[in-house]
Structure formats: C-alpha cells, structure tokens
Amino acid sequence: MDLYRAMTGTPSCRYFTDEDVPHETLHRVLDHARFASSGGNRQGWRIMVLTDPDRRRQIADLHRKQWDPYFVNALEGAVGYQGDGSGTKMEHGTAAAEKRLRRTDDFAKVLHEVPVLLVAYVELATLAVTDQHLDRLSVVGGGSLYTLVQNILLGCTAEGLGTALTTLLAAEQPAVDAALGVPDGYALGALIAVGWPVEGKQYTKLTRKPVEEIAFHNEWGQGFGSAH
Numbered sequence: 001m002d003l004y005r006a007m008t009g010t011p012s013c014r015y016f017t018d019e020d021v022p023h024e025t026l027h028r029v030l031d032h033a034r035f036a037s038s039g040g041n042r043q044g045w046r047i048m049v050l051t052d053p054d055r056r057r058q059i060a061d062l063h064r065k066q067w068d069p070y071f072v073n074a075l076e077g078a079v080g081y082q083g084d085g086s087g088t089k090m091e092h093g094t095a096a097a098e099k100r101l102r103r104t105d106d107f108a109k110v111l112h113e114v115p116v117l118l119v120a121y122v123e124l125a126t127l128a129v130t131d132q133h134l135d136r137l138s139v140v141g142g143g144s145l146y147t148l149v150q151n152i153l154l155g156c157t158a159e160g161l162g163t164a165l166t167t168l169l170a171a172e173q174p175a176v177d178a179a180l181g182v183p184d185g186y187a188l189g190a191l192i193a194v195g196w197p198v199e200g201k202q203y204t205k206l207t208r209k210p211v212e213e214i215a216f217h218n219e220w221g222q223g224f225g226s227a228h
Helices: 003-007 023-033 053-075 095-109 140-158 168-180
Strands: 045-050 116-123 162-166 186-195
Touching: 003 140, 023 045, 023 140, 045 053, 045 140, 053 095, 053 116, 053 168, 116 140, 116 168, 140 162, 140 186, 168 186
Parallel strands: none
Antiparallel strands: 045 116, 116 186, 162 186
C-alpha cells in the first residue's frame, strides 16, 4: 500500500469481526514498526500482544472502569469528547459528536472480543523528559513511544487490518501491570485494538483541518499554503 494512502486512510475502527489475526501478520507489522525513531535510539518500548481470551477480558474490564463513567458524563454534557477517550474538550451536543461517542461505547462493550489487544509500554529509564520542569503538562516523554504506535497503526492498515487507539487504560496501570506481570520502571502509554474491520461499518473518508490551520510559515498564524 502507498504510504500516503495509509496515512490518509487509517481511521479508528470500532467494529471488528471475530476472525483471528495470523501470528505471522502481527509479527510482520511489529517487525517493520520497530524501526520507528526514539530518543537516543534507546528503543525503550515494549508491546504486550494479547490474544488469550481471559487476558483480553481482564484488560477490557479495566478499560470499562474508565470509559463507563466518562461516557455517562459526556452524554450529560459534563465533559467534552475527542473520539479517542482522552478527555480533550470539544463541542458537545452536535449530532456528529454524539454519533462518535456512541460508536466508541459500542466498541468498549465488546473490546474483549477484538482478536488482538496490544498494550504499549515504554521504559522510563530510556526517556529524556526535557519539558518536565515547565509550568504545563509534560508531553515530551511520549515522543519515544508514539512513533512506534503510529507505525503499528500504519502497518496494520497496510495489511488490511482495522485498529483503534485509546489512552484511557493508562489510568489503570497498577492493575494492568499486576494482570500482565509487568515489572516496575515502565509506563503504560496506549492500548491498540487490532482485527479485521466489519464491512460497511467503517469511515470511508477521513476529514481533518487543512494544512493552513496547522502549519505556520515563519510566523505564528501565517498559514503555510500550497501556493508560494
């Protein structure tokens, strides 16, 4: 698959079939994804590949502990909804926003049935969190994990697989660590559901802000347009 096609055609999949994902396919995705960049090339990431039904149910139940109250609050307008469970504020009450919210609730209810769950960790000792002392939330540490995560998403798309990325599970890290036998010194950064998408249930066209709204030319606010 063409790289640009994968970049513009990797939606969050909410509806999966129960067909197994071949071990060889998962290995191929991870084998290519591992070439992602990381700070100092330390490659501190670790991926738990969960195919056992009991393991998947444990993780899905922990995800629901965070999702269910969030879903109720979002329906009542107490919080915004971004679409990935992150809690980022956005407009509430629009038909499109509520549709995305309910689709994600459908997904959460059957998360344990998705054939593969990937739990992404990063070793804390490999991170150089250069913004940790600034008077704002730190974001830099994730840069040494999410490059790999994005490669996994794109690799799955190239294989015809659907994926859904959520960070809600990170709030349950102590319980997840205990369930999976993860040692101290690692941070849980993401949960990725992987499986074959149900036909007719996926987004056929992704919409995003134009380049001019996200890229500025030499000065903040000066949109980087296609014409020179």
